[in-house]
């Protein structure tokens with residue numbers, strides 16, 4: 001499908017509206033000839049032939065036609081505006097649905113500002129096209145040829161002379177189209193770029209402030225702003241060059257009429273009334289000519305916008321819902337990674353990962369930054385598809401499972417916490433907006449978030465800003481954990497979820513997780529040994545490979561990377577038993593403090 005065909009598939013649904021609108025425009029245009037005909041009749045029959053009794057009737061006709069044209073114009077405008085808004089609504093909806101289907105890979109590569117431009121500025125160029133440009137072009141072409149035909153019927157020799165400007169008009173039109181195209185593409189690109197810059201700077205304004213980089217950002221913004229202005233000016237340069245050319249051609253028509261028409265009247269081969277009539281038609285020829293430059297401008301804006309939107313829309317997600325998906329309303333939560341490898345952009349990210357975990361077990365994943373921990377979790381949720389091997393949930397390859405069911409069964413607290421600008425309750429109840437408040441509170445209690453939420457000005461009804469502005473890192477993590485817990489998932493993934501909370505809170509959360517532990521499989525990605533030491537299986541990752549796996553005791557005995565990390569974190573303790581005692585004391589302290597809350 002081409003971009004234009006895609007656009008047409010939306011417009012097609014409004015064919016009746018558009019045709020009706022254009023019919024009205026046709027009537028308005030046809031009625032436009034009444035004025036010149038009446039003017040000609042006034043000269044020939046009223047003024048020259050002296051039939052004054054005709055005058056009131058002619059004037060009444062003119063008034064009637066004027067009112068009728070006004071009414072019809074109003075109706076047609078309403079029709080075009082409605083059609084354009086309806087098309088735009090459907091298009092925005094379709095594009096937005098497609099955006100939601102796109103996978104992580106798409107969003108990794110796309111700039112938010114570009115995507116925003118597609119939904120705003122580019123959409124507006126389309127609205128303008130449907131609401132205004134289509135009927136304007138139609139009306140002008142119609143008026144032009146209609147007037148030409150009418151002039152032919154009055155005096156064909158004169159009409160023929162006027163046709164002399166047509167080839168030149170065509171040449172200038174083609175030339176403007178050819179020269180304008182690349183410049184309009186540049187405008188759209190610069191517009192996206194400016195949008196991206198503004199969007200990133202607004203989102204990242206805290207970093208800008210922290211590093212006192214305001215001046216630097218302003219100068220960068222000015223560059224973007226300059227580039228956008230230059231792009232617009234470059235396009236304006238085209239029409240400023242061509243609009244006078246069309247103006248010249250339209251004036252040529254007036255000159256032809258004045259020169260040849262006057263000679264014809266003087267020689268008596270045409271009446272003065274005919275001259276006045278043709279003069280009355282003249283605007284129907286010159287106006288369209290004057291407008292060509294502007295309309296080409298509009299059409300090019302429109303075509304580049306449709307192409308841009310379609311290019312984004314037509315990108316197919318790599319992670320697709322399977323054609324004949326196995327439904328999985330409620331999964332048990334058995335997970336197996338069999339020879340799983342994943343590479344992106346020719347770079348190997350994880351290699352040959354193998355492990356099996358049964359429902360109700362807990363898996364701890366430890367490894368340095370960039371070792372592939374989040375990637376493994378992303379593969380489990382099918383945010384990406386494996387390059388090699390298979391990820392099995394309840395014995396089924398995740399690629400065969402119903403994608404939405406699979407993700408409904410997984411509760412994930414992501415490493416990069418994102419909160420919506422909504423109430424705290426709304427954020428926690430994101431997966432189950434209709435659940436009772438008690439359930440929300442229970443999840444918050446488990447995530448050790450209830451007490452600080454209740455201390456907030458409006459408690460659970462406090463609006464948290466975009467991305468959770470106004471909350472500390474640990475608070476955001478706990479809200480995100482509560483959100484994952486409320487889902488009551490079969491598989492719970494905590495990707496570095498307790499990194500910003502203190503040890504006591506962490507230990508409290510660990511205990512809470514134990515209470516649900518038998519009902520779901522839990523993956524805990526963490527740097528702290530304390531977060532994962534009780535797991536049934538611990539995976540130690542390095543450079544995308546599992547370098548060690550086993551239980552805490554097994555790995556300590558192994559004296560490998562895990563044991564080294566353990567020594568670094570608990571260096572002051574001589575034996576493992578000593579640590580156990582200490583962590584137990586901490587846990588009981590945490591418990592009692594939690595009870596006090």
Ligand SMILES: Nc1ncnc2c1ncn2[C@@H]1O[C@H](COP(=O)(O)OP(=O)(O)O)[C@@H](O)[C@H]1O
Pocket residue numbers: 105108344345349367368369370371372373374375376384
């Ligand atoms: N989709 C991707 N495209 C390109 N590189 C990726 C992608 N996903 C992960 N990576 C890279 O793979 C490495 C492992 O990432 P990640 O799993 O997030 O590490 P961890 O969570 O262990 O810190 C990083 O270097 C990251 O940049």
Ligand SMILES: [Mg+2]
Pocket residue numbers: 373374375415495
């Ligand atoms: Mg990570």
